[in-house]
Amino acid sequence: MGAFETSLRAMQGRKILILGDMVADIYVDGRISRISREAPVLVLKQAGETVVAGGAANVVHNVETLGGEAYAVGILGDDRAGVGLRSILEGKGVDTTGLLVDDSRPTITKTRIIAGGRATVSQQIVRIDNESEAPLCAEVEEELLAKVEELLPQMEGVVLSDYGTGTVTERLRQRILGYCREKGLVSLVDSRYDVASFRGVGYVKQNDAELSAVLGRELKDRAAIEAGARELRERLRADGILVTRGEKGMLLVLVDGRVANIPVSDKSEVFDVSGAGDTCVAAMALALAGGSDPVEAARLSNIASGIAVRKLGTATVSAAELRAAAERKK
Numbered sequence: 497m498g499a500f501e502t503s504l505r506a507m508q509g510r511k512i513l514i515l516g517d518m519v520a521d522i523y524v525d526g527r528i529s530r531i532s533r534e535a536p537v538l539v540l541k542q543a544g545e546t547v548v549a550g551g552a553a554n555v556v557h558n559v560e561t562l563g564g565e566a567y568a569v570g571i572l573g574d575d576r577a578g579v580g581l582r583s584i585l586e587g588k589g590v591d592t593t594g595l596l597v598d599d600s601r602p603t604i605t606k607t608r609i610i611a612g613g614r615a616t617v618s619q620q621i622v623r624i625d626n627e628s629e630a631p632l633c634a635e636v637e638e639e640l641l642a643k644v645e646e647l648l649p650q651m652e653g654v655v656l657s658d659y660g661t662g663t664v665t666e667r668l669r670q671r672i673l674g675y676c677r678e679k680g681l682v683s684l685v686d687s688r689y690d691v692a693s694f695r696g697v698g699y700v701k702q703n704d705a706e707l708s709a710v711l712g713r714e715l716k717d718r719a720a721i722e723a724g725a726r727e728l729r730e731r732l733r734a735d736g737i738l739v740t741r742g743e744k745g746m747l748l749v750l751v752d753g754r755v756a757n758i759p760v761s762d763k764s765e766v767f768d769v770s771g772a773g774d775t776c777v778a779a780m781a782l783a784l785a786g787g788s789d790p791v792e793a794a795r796l797s798n799i800a801s802g803i804a805v806r807k808l809g810t811a812t813v814s815a816a817e818l819r820a821a822a823e824r825k826k
Contacts (some may be wrong), residue, residue: 517552554812560588561813562815571598606660683697729749779793803821
């Protein structure tokens, strides 16, 4: 049995807790009707609306479709988007008991308006975001902490998916990372704006732009990115830093000094990069929780991401798709 197949089998059934900013990605499909008389803008007739899991919820969704057992912990609003998001995840078998309802804030939504017609290609014309900028109240934070404390002893890995909307508080972060270090539990963070706060995490996923931003300097080439990843790893005392580089693949820097440059798995057409980072995180966490070597785990996550970018919208990848793609890579 090859290394890929061993890793793929080991990923199945792994229990992963995902704490983070749960997002409902809403796609409103409109058919071009005419130009408005009120302003020089298109008038669209709504043809459909789709809600999919985004943000941390997309990591949750991918963990489940890749064969793991996902436990979602986060905040939803008392609204239609929250009900829809919970329904999507429960329909996939996700444990959603950690999704608390806070009626003082809306479910985080990113609504994309898609316009098209018979003779035109459908495309996104605007995105509308709705989220609260207020910090979590102490009562809600306490409830989240209690749920985390209840779930952690059952878990084989933890993902912190931080999109900057306040779910991953300092108190929650410190408790989870402290527990993971004490128990030797796999931990992985994907933080868009505040990765420097996750000292003591096991593994970090950043794209090259995010790495550049946290270091405060431009990273012009692979050598600069590698040096930057080493610097961030030392600063956070992490086991590894995984840097995604778009069409240039991935770079993994490990505490034992190893560096792996991983080229893109498939150079066929890229349709949509939305959510590919979430797929990467889900696959990496499952593979690490299954005992895979970090380089092998990163290679699998690279293949999974390559599948996701060839799908339209925020997409998931199945274990069968990953296995088939891995077989083609042999």
